[in-house]
Amino acid sequence: MGAFEELYQRHNRRVYSLCLRMTGNVSEAEDLAQEVFIQLFRKIGSFRGESAFTTWLHRLTVNQVLMHFRKRGVKMEQTTEDGETPIQIVKGTENPNAMPVVDRIALDKAISQLPPGYRTVFTLHDIEGHEHEEIARMLGCSVGTSKSQLHKARMKLRGLLRQQKVKE
Amino acid sequence: MNCEKCQELVGELVDGALSPEDESTLTLHLEECLACSEVRNDLQSIVSFCQSHRGEYSAPPNETALWLRIRNVIETEVQLPATALPAQGFWSRWMSRSWELSIPQLAASAAAMVLIVSLGTTVLLRRWDNGAGKAPVATLPNSDAATRVRDRMREQQQAMDYWNHRVEANKVRWNQQMRDTFDRNVKALDETVNERLNELNRNPHDEFSEAMLNAALNDKLAMLRDFSDL
Amino acid sequence: MSIRLLSPIRFSVAQIFSALVVLAVLCSCASPTAHAQRSVSKRFPAGKNVRVELKNISGTITVESWNRNEIKITASLEAPTANVTPKLMGECVSIDVMGDNRGRGDVGDVNFKIQLPQDSSVDIETRRGNITVSNIRGGLVRAHITSEGDITLSGISASQVLAQNTIGDIFFDGDFSRGGTYQFQSTKGNISVRIPSDSAFRLVAQAPTKKIALNEFWNNGFKNLGDGRKFVGDVGDGRSSVMVTTFQGSITFLRR
Structure with missing residues (x-):
């Protein structure tokens, strides 16, 4: 148990942060992080060392969150969301409120407001640094979908960050 | 190029x-x-921020509490398979044991082994000659069923003790109504378990009772687990 | 009379004592904070595949459909410290009383009333308290009470229905759809299933001896396993799967 506790101490923040960014909810992220470590305990025997341990654990975490989404009926391709909030094409003179300098708190807050599908792709690509091909494999969607989700996520995020400034 | 196409790319x-x-x-x-250039600048600053802060993680609200929760679950999982061990323990202990024998002890052991093997062979050959290759008409199924139930009860009891312990620790925080509800419902499940055990004592081959007993034990475990969270 | 009014009135100790007791009882009943309940209400626009997930601890839960294209959640909270925060995740509205109140101690009863479009799915879990779901025709209706409480599901036409409790009755009035699965389980409760006479399903019913009444749905094709404690068989073409189990109660099938 001591060895496993050490693993927890070393990786819990990484696992929790990924869960938090993908779900946008603290208590859900905590529950998921708990589940990830329990799964890790069960499956650690099957880790063969083909990839780095952190990559393997990262994959385990992403799968756990995606499974959670599926269980809750969250769809990755937010087709209805597009209908509700179409991307505004900015033309001519833009909103005079320039986007504020990005900071951690504002960005985390804005990410949590994204629809789950956008949030997942944004987290995996921009925050975690995965390529579209890898994301498409993880989510079971096409590379094109991953790219378009990312584009929509970024544009929506930009809008949210600007709104935050207006409210301030 | 128009703005729409530009912002797409x-x-x-x-x-x-x-x-x-x-x-x-x-x-x-x-x-x-x-x-459009403002859009580009904004996206650029979002992406650069993410890149430059990659690898920074926030801690869960209570790292220790989360670890304790994880440990609790893992410990029950470790305890459960452990109950199956005693049956194999004898052989594994026997096989892994090392022996230190003096020459007379060694000779005596060898003689004893020869005796056992020859006696065993004689008995087996006799049985074979008598057409006793068929399965012996023993009361094996009977004892099998009883052993299976006992094993199952023992396994479940270990897990139940664990969850019960957690429930008892939390019970003081519940209101009286919740405490009464819990006691009443545990009693109802215990009644079912006892009824099925009585039926199985009367008829160890009663598969229906065995299935119901398992279901009731599972339900009790699930209830203890649910209430241990309160 | 005027003389009587002006003259001092004598009270015995017993009279004064009983008057004080009456006064104290009246005061406690009239106190506005003694049984004050706080009410929280929230509305969400309903999409195409609405799903509501509720994890409660204690209290009654009523779910009913309405003609509006929105979800309304009303919670009445017994404890002033209790917190209920419904969240919208995609098309799923989720309420987790347990999660929202971790570390807040005893939160008492939280009673819910949920109104939503009839094509919705409903997934409810609670530790104790009655659950009533009416007129829902979505994909899933799940009502799980860890301990005691009655489950009443009426006007239900979902492809998956799951109802489970320990002490308390389960009543289902609805339709079994083709390929659907229906499970009802109680430890110490009676289970009644009211369905149209032309219902077609494969049934596994388990209860103590002589406690299973299939009535009109009985046919000679049913297998009696376990001395009248388990019946397995098809009604009609067995197009849906139904499992009913009670450890100490009875099972009754009724024709609608």
């Missing part, structure tokens, strides 16, 4: 994923269009 420009031709067309438009 600007993300890929930020990622450096555009072909040189597309990139130069886009750059031309961006030089002329303030709104």
Whole structure:
């Protein structure tokens, strides 16, 4: 148990942060992080060392969150969301409120407001640094979908960050 | 290039994923269009921020509490398979044991082994000659069923003790109504377990009772687990 | 009379004592904070595949459909410290009383009333308290009470229905759809299933001896396993799967 506790101490923040960014909810992220470590305990025997341990654990975490989404009926391709909030094409003179300098708190807050599908792709690509091909494999969607989700996520995020400034 | 097309591609420009031709067309438009270049700048600062802060993680609200929760679950999982061990323990202990024998002890052991093997062979050959290769008409199924139930009860009891312990620790925080509810419902499940055990004592082959007993034990475990969270 | 009014009135100790007791009882009943309940209400626009997930601890839960294209959640909270925060995740509205109140101690009863479009799915879990779901025709209706409480599901036409409790009755009035699965389980409760006479399903019913009444749905094709404690068989073409189990109660099938 001591060895496993050490693993927890070393990786819990990484696992929790990924869960938090993908779900946008603290208590859900905590529950998921708990589940990830329990799964890790069960499956650690099957880790063969083909990839780095952190990559393997990262994959385990992403799968756990995606499974959670599926269980809750969250769809990755937010087709209805597009209908509700179409991307505004900015033309001519833009909103005079320039986007504020990005900071951690504002960005985390804005990410949590994204629809789950956008949030997942944004987290995996921009925050975690995965390529579209890898994301498409993880989510079971096409590379094109991953790219378009990312584009929509970024544009929506930009809008949210600007709104935050207006409210301030 | 119009603004719509430009803003569709600007993300890929930020990622450096555009072909040189597309990139130069886009750059031309961006030089002329303030709104589009603002979009590019904003996306650029979001992406750069993420890149420069990659690897920074926030801690769970209570790291220790989360670990304790994880440990509790893991410990029950470790305890459960452990109950199956005693049956195999004898052999594994026997096989892994080392022996230190003096020469007379060694000789005595060898003699004893020869005796056992020859006696065993004689008995087996006799049985074979008598057509006793068929399965012996023993009361094996009977004892099998009883052993299975006992094993199952023992396994479940270990897990129940664990959850019960957690429930008892939390019970003081519940209101009286919740405490009464819990006691009443545990009693109802215990009644079912006892009824099924009585039936199984009367008829160890009663598969229906065995299935119901398992279901009731599972339900009790689930209830203890649910209430241990309160 | 005027003389009587002006003259001092004598009270015995017993009279004064009983008057004080009456006064104290009246005061406690009239106190506005003694049984004050706080009410929280929230509305969400309903998409195409609405799903509501509720994890409660204690209290009654009523779910009913309405004609509006929105979800309304009303919670009445017994404890002033209790917190209920419904969240919208995609098309799923989720309420987790347990999660929202971790570390807040005893939160008492939280009673819910949920109104939503009839094509919605409903997934409810609670530790104690009655659950009533009416007129829902979505994909899933799940009502799980860890301990005691009655489950009443009426006007239900979902492809998956799951109802489970320990002490308390389960009543289902609805339709079994083709390929659907229906499970009802109680430890110490009676289970009644009211369905149209032309219902077609494969049934596994388990209860103590002589406690299973299939009535009109009985046919000679049913297998009696376990001395009248388990019946397995098809009604009609067995197009849906139904499992009913009670450890100490009875099972009754009724024709609608």
